[in-house]
Amino acid sequence: MSKTTISEASALDNEETGSLYETARQQFSRAATVMELDDSVRSILEQPKNEVIVNFPVRMDDGRHLMFRGYRIQHNNILGPYKGGMRYHPDVNLDEVKALAAWMTFKSALAGIPFGGGKGGISCRPWELSSEEQMRLTRRFTHSLGTNIGPDYDIPAPDVGTNAQHMVWMMDTYLNSVNAHDRNRGRAVVTGKTLTCGGSEGRDKATGQGVCFAVEFWAQARGLTVSNLTIAIQGFGNVGCFAARIASAMGAKVVAIQDHTGAVANPSGIDVEALKAHSDKTGGLGGFDAADDIDAEAFWATECDAMIPAAIENQLTSARARRLQTKVVVEGANGPTTIRAEQVLKERDIEIIPDILANGGGVIVSFFEWIQNRNCERWEVKLIDRRLRRMMMRSWALVTEAAEQHDCDSRTAAYIVALQRLQDAYAERGIFP
Numbered sequence: 001m002s003k004t005t006i007s008e009a010s011a012l013d014n015e016e017t018g019s020l021y022e023t024a025r026q027q028f029s030r031a032a033t034v035m036e037l038d039d040s041v042r043s044i045l046e047q048p049k050n051e052v053i054v055n056f057p058v059r060m061d062d063g064r065h066l067m068f069r070g071y072r073i074q075h076n077n078i079l080g081p082y083k084g085g086m087r088y089h090p091d092v093n094l095d096e097v098k099a100l101a102a103w104m105t106f107k108s109a110l111a112g113i114p115f116g117g118g119k120g121g122i123s124c125r126p127w128e129l130s131s132e133e134q135m136r137l138t139r140r141f142t143h144s145l146g147t148n149i150g151p152d153y154d155i156p157a158p159d160v161g162t163n164a165q166h167m168v169w170m171m172d173t174y175l176n177s178v179n180a181h182d183r184n185r186g187r188a189v190v191t192g193k194t195l196t197c198g199g200s201e202g203r204d205k206a207t208g209q210g211v212c213f214a215v216e217f218w219a220q221a222r223g224l225t226v227s228n229l230t231i232a233i234q235g236f237g238n239v240g241c242f243a244a245r246i247a248s249a250m251g252a253k254v255v256a257i258q259d260h261t262g263a264v265a266n267p268s269g270i271d272v273e274a275l276k277a278h279s280d281k282t283g284g285l286g287g288f289d290a291a292d293d294i295d296a297e298a299f300w301a302t303e304c305d306a307m308i309p310a311a312i313e314n315q316l317t318s319a320r321a322r323r324l325q326t327k328v329v330v331e332g333a334n335g336p337t338t339i340r341a342e343q344v345l346k347e348r349d350i351e352i353i354p355d356i357l358a359n360g361g362g363v364i365v366s367f368f369e370w371i372q373n374r375n376c377e378r379w380e381v382k383l384i385d386r387r388l389r390r391m392m393m394r395s396w397a398l399v400t401e402a403a404e405q406h407d408c409d410s411r412t413a414a415y416i417v418a419l420q421r422l423q424d425a426y427a428e429r430g431i432f433p
């Protein structure tokens, strides 16, 4: 076999991590073919319903005005209002947001919650913006979106680069544009808010918590318990950090963690709380004395039972998939595995718990927050955890059943459960006119 040259290899990499929407489309298409999805439903779901792009000025602290571009892609709302996060990251672009919006449609449908799918964001470097600049950016973006969002229409949430504070700014800006009598109920325009401003208990940890439930179900199905597992996690933001904390509280050994600042490993288990304190203090993972600094690429070869990519998309490439020494990949991030990497995992008999199942905890607890806002209720975290676990267990069982019935991989099975619900809704409602 001839050797691949460096330029050929980088062309392959580019091709592999090229269009994220193409990745989503291929995953969708595979499942649609296996389940023989109705052709009309297939063509409807192949593209988003609405693509909103807004350009707007924001005043910087030095008095200059810079133009920013914001997106809100509304993929589908047959099952309920568009729902999904707002991402602040330099890589945000139309193709990426379209893929993320489509995944939200399938994630909500799989979870069985009455939401559709949407996603948005701004291409920016939030870490270079002051808090005041981020506030003006968020308020101006929300204002530009106008009636494209609403508690019964399209409901944003946090995602990469945004948090509860951004959601509160969004809510406040939106509420200032509605009639005073609609302001209480209008709080449900976004989820993932602070507790003081109408957020839900357990929403901050929800995605990480759900990832750990998925690991627990996977272990149970193999006669194992989480407390016997070793885990490696890529990402130490909201999802990765909570997954690490909760997994170690459940007794698992977190043996390696990587983020954009570096990677650390300790085969006897990392003290996650101490690492978090170190990272908050120093701004990175490196130099933590209770673990070894390791090479970012060596991280992927960590020997472990479960590898959890919990950062951003396209991190698990085919080259990295070949180096993995794990039994299962649990997708905490959206779209972390490329199509080629998935092929490698299949060849190597490494299982995948797909993103739309594994990271559904975030949107499920967003649903709980939305209900609490509408009913003026406050649920305790114990109740939230119990309901989240039950809903995820139900999805897990349906995915397992679909995989057996259609003799297919877990991602295809998860899509089939979601697509079946979407297809049923179209069949019952009919396609207008």
Ligand code: GLU
Residues within 6 Å of the ligand: 083, 084, 085, 086, 155, 156, 157, 158, 159, 160, 191, 192, 334, 359, 360, 362, 363, 364, 366
């Ligand atoms: N951004 C999260 C996700 O990708 C949460 C979305 C939500 O809560 O609406 O699933």
